Amino acid sequence: MERSTGLSGASPATPATLADLQKHTHDHADTSMTFEYTEQLLTPENSRSETSSNNENASHEEKPTQRRRSTRVTRASLRGGLRPDDLVGAGKHNGSSLEDENDQSLPGHGEPSVAEKPKRSSSSSASHLRHSIAVMETTLWADEQSSLGNHPMTPETQASEKSSQEPPAEDVTTSVQRRSLRKRVEQVLAQDEKKAQEKVTTIVEAVKESSPKPTRRSSRLSLLEKASDLVDRATSVLGKRSRDQTEKGKDSGERRSGLRPRNVVAPSKEEQPVSAPTSDPLSKKRRLSESDLPAAVKAAGNTTQEVTAPAPPPVPRFKRKRWLAHGLYTGQEREDGPPSQSRSRNRRKSQNNKNEAPPQRRLLPMPMFAGERLLQRGRDFQLPFDVFSPLPPGQPKPDEWRKTNKNVFVGDAGSIWRANKHIDLSNCMCTEETGCDEDCQNRHMLYECDDGNCRLGPDCGNRSFEELKHRAKAGGKYNVGVEVIKTEDRGYGVRSNRTFEPNQVIVEYTGEIITQTECERRMRTVYKNNECYYLMYFDQNMIIDATRGSIARFVNHSCEPNCRMEKWTVAGKPRMALFAGDRGIMTGEELTYDYNFDPYSQKNVQQCRCGASNCRGILGPRPREKDRRAKEQDERQKLAALKKPVIKRKASTVLGKAPSGVTKNRKILMTKAVKAGVKKAVARARASVSKSTSARSKQAATKSASKTAKATTKPLASTKAPTTKRTSKPEPTKTKIKLPTVKATKAKARAAMPKKSTQTKTPKTPDAKSAKASVPTKTTSKLNRPSAATKAKILAAAKGTNSRKRPTSKKEESKGTSKTKSPGKVVKQIPKKPQRATKTTKTTSPRKSKK
Ligand SMILES: C[S@@+](CC[C@H](N)C(=O)[O-])C[C@H]1O[C@@H](n2cnc3c(N)ncnc32)[C@H](O)[C@@H]1O
Structure with a gap:
């Protein structure tokens, strides 16, 4: 029952038992330290002391001496199965380690040097090993006991009894086994210690390098703290997920792709071992078997390696930004105007700017450029054609169209x-x-x-x-x-x-x-x-x-x-x-x-x-013909507009000679008026002739008609003479020559015609008159300016050219003036003209004279 309780757990050892222990190991052992120690280690001693303490609690006053003895025996029994030199060696070893440990942990001992710290850690690892050995010894002892039979005695009493007796042959072999086992364990322990020390020295060096001037506080920090600090730093670089990965020892390939960080480059396979856990089975074993401290130190060693040779920081792999190709505000080029509607121009432009990015389709300028564009182009923007005017809804569509x-x-x-x-x-x-x-x-x-x-x-x-x-x-x-x-x-x-x-x-x-x-x-x-x-x-x-x-x-x-x-x-x-x-x-x-x-x-x-x-x-x-004419007229007008200043200059010189107030246009009008007047005169003459010839013979009529026709041209020609001088000469000559001849020939032809024709003409004359009258009425608008007075003047001037005609002309003029008050009256005068003309022709016509 006691035994089972003694092996059951790590209940805190009593101070009394620990004090005894400390006496054996070190005089100035600290109780607190030993308390920690006992807490950490579950050794058979503890178990036994616990048992004893329990006993003590149970029967404190009944067996005090026995308890003391048993305590001593217990210490002896601890080493009971061993030889005295083994015991000494073990005691030495343990004692030294404990001493060191106590020395370092004592607060009054001053600050431990950095070099001493690894020792402490090694000693703790050693204590762990000792603990394992003790466990093994206990099992061996339990085996022995079982071989001996169920003995009601406690291990202590048994051990004390054994020590007083001669050991049997079986006992000797077991003790030899124990010794050899202990030796092996000691060797392993020593090796481990050595290794741990080496690692720790490397860590210490690294720490020294990293913190050349340790502050008071940091110097007080234990190596474990520093190591854990380093681990923290290293893991913080890796990030939470990587840390988890490291701790879990999972391969990155096992990660879910959905959880993979997107903008961080996936670590290459070479880099993985840095963060990946050690897959070495030995280290895994140790990690399980060793106490926290060496494991932490080891971790620190690993992390120092990581720190000393840090992996290159992950290069963020940004996803390439994809800009929208279409939209209201896509494209923000300052100078670039809206895309041309001409494909060929756009193509040419794009050919020129081959290296530039392809043009983007945008609908509106960016607001920040709107003002600038407004200044440059005069309008804010141009609505795109597909937005501007959609077809009205319900538009019918041609269905018959193929x-x-x-x-x-x-x-x-x-x-x-x-x-x-x-x-x-x-x-x-x-x-x-x-x-x-x-x-x-x-x-x-x-x-x-x-x-x-x-x-x-x-x-x-x-x-x-x-x-x-x-x-x-x-x-x-x-x-x-x-x-x-x-x-x-x-x-x-x-x-x-x-x-x-x-x-x-x-x-x-x-x-x-x-x-x-x-x-x-x-x-x-x-x-x-x-x-x-x-x-x-x-x-x-x-x-x-x-x-x-x-x-x-x-x-x-x-x-x-x-x-x-x-x-x-x-x-x-x-x-x-x-x-x-x-x-x-x-x-x-x-x-x-x-x-x-x-x-x-x-x-x-x-x-x-x-x-x-x-x-x-x-x-x-x-209408092609119409178009052509319209074009010609336009051209003429343009030419006239171009020539106008030249004409003006000439006109100014001409105006000096010309009567006052007579412009070039007027002159032209005058010539036209004269022409019209001539025509009128001819017509009237014809009419008068036809009347006069009705009574006379045909020949006389034709002669008189021809004479009158010639006569009428002469004065007209004479009247035109001053005007022709100022304008152009060919026109009057044409009127002089062509019109009469044509008319004369016509008159001749008419005269040559039988009476019927004349008779037929006579009734037509009123029509003709009316027709002709209509012409003058039209022309009167143009002739209004020369008017009857000017006509009279012209006639007077014409008469003036021939001195012989003057008296008659004066008479006629006096008569005429008395009668002519309207253009119609002027027409009435026309028949008289042939008479005057006959007189003049008689004188002037060379043909007649010749005849
Ligand atoms: C070539 S089609 C033009 C399309 C036609 N509007 C349609 O509905 O199919 C020519 C016909 O359109 C009509 N059209 C075309 N222009 C016109 C116009 N200015 N005035 C009157 N009808 C016209 C005439 O009936 C003509 O024969």
Whole structure:
């Protein structure tokens, strides 16, 4: 019962028993220290002393002497089975170790040197070993006892009895075994101590290096504390998870991938042993068998190794930031403007900036650049076309439309076209500097550049149809750039959903290519009742019928269009496409071009509803003649505007001679007025002649008529003389010569005609008069300025030229002036003129005189 209690546990030993122990080992052993010691170690002595103490507690006053004896015997029994020299050796060993330990642990002993500390640790490890030995001895002793039989005596009494008796033969062998075992244990112990000391010295050196000037407090710290401090430091570097890994001894490969830190580089396999636990079975064993102190020291040794050769700090492996490629504020370049809508320009730009990052699609400028842009560009930003104006909801869509984006030859068209085709090739002469710009020869001839005829490649700016191909490839209505809309009064139409630069290609016009005969047939039959026609002249008298065709078929006509349809030669083949006009196209604009429509027949003539200010009213051909005239007039006006200052200078010189207030314009008007006056006079003369000749003979009439005609020209000519001097001479001469002759010949012809003709003319005269009168009324607006007075003056001047005429003229003038108060009256005077003329002709006409 006692034995079982003695071996059962590590109950604290009584101070009395410890004091005895201390007496054997060291005189100035500290009770506290021994108390610690007893706490730590579970030796048979403790067990026994505990037992004894228990006994003591149980029967304190009954067996005091026996207890003392037994205590002594107990000490002897401790070494009882050993030889005296073994005992001495063991006592020495134990004593020294204990002494050292006590010396160091005593507070009054002064500070222990750093070198002494390892000793203490080694002694403690030794004590551990001793403890193991004791346990083994106890088991051996227990075996012995069992071999002897169950003895009711306590081990102490048994031992004391044994010591007094001669040992039997079996006992001798067991004691030998014990001795050999003890020896071996001692050897192992010594080796371990040595090793521990070596390790500790290395640690101490490392500590010395790390803390050259130890403070008072740190010097007081035990090695264990320092070691644990180092361990802490080392493990703190590794991080919690790594620490756990280290402690658990797990391989990093066993970790869950989800828990692996993402931005830390995974340690390489070479680095793993640093943090990985020792997989050495020996060390594992020791760790289990050794006490905390050596284990800690060992750990400290390991960690010092780690500290002395620290692993390179883990390089954080950052995940590459992925910026958004699209969005309101993507891209923050300061100088860069919005991306150009022209693919060729963008391409050129990107070619130039090959090394730069690819351009990002952004919708709005960053707010911080908004002000800057506003200053530079004059407007804050431009809404993207896909945001700007979406189609109104509920827009109907053409359901009858069969779409094709390629030209398809139908019927004989293909064979005819192939038979007649002549591939035109034109080599581009542009250089890289110019880059097929507006001056490109091919562009002027509406030839598309390609790799066969142009060497500029992507730098070429004359590849519209290739651009279209790229857009179609990219797909999406915003790349195509156009969409069908429903107009109010013109059926469907097409509008842009993005911007187009001036002259930029918008969409190709494709459809079925048919011969003219086929077209006519379709018009007669299939499209007989149609309102809309999708036919267009193509090439070689072929026609594109886009009833089945591209979206371009929906583009409406306008007399003031914003686009134009052009036929280009692409790789030797003709192709039609809609191009932006000179103003370019804004988002949401309806696209239109001038059909220059040939309605085939009047039946097909349609009313135009384009709403332009210059609308022609019908969907018909462009009025070319009108256009030409308008152009000519414009040019003349421009020229006149350019020449005006020169004329002014001349006029100023002329004005000096001319009557005051008469400008150049007026002069011109005057000449016109004179012409008109001449005509009027001629007409009146004719009328008067016709009246006068009714009574006379034909010859006389014709003579008189011719004479009057000649006579009338003369004064007019004379009247024009001053004006012609100032203006141009040929005009008056023309009037002098041509008009009369023409008129005279006509008059002659009329005179030569029978009376009927004259009679027939006579009734017409009033009409003619009225007709002529209408002319003067028109011209009177111009003649108003010269008026009757000026006319009179002119006539007077004309008379003045011939001195002989003056008296008569004065008379006539007096008569005339008395009668002429209105232009109509002037007309009445005209018949008189021939009379005067006859007089003058008589004198002036050389022919007459000759005759
Ligand atoms: C090529 S289609 C244009 C698309 C057509 N609006 C549709 O709905 O299919 C030509 C036809 O459109 C109509 N159209 C085009 N422009 C017009 C205009 N300015 N005024 C009136 N009708 C027009 C005419 O009926 C014409 O025959």
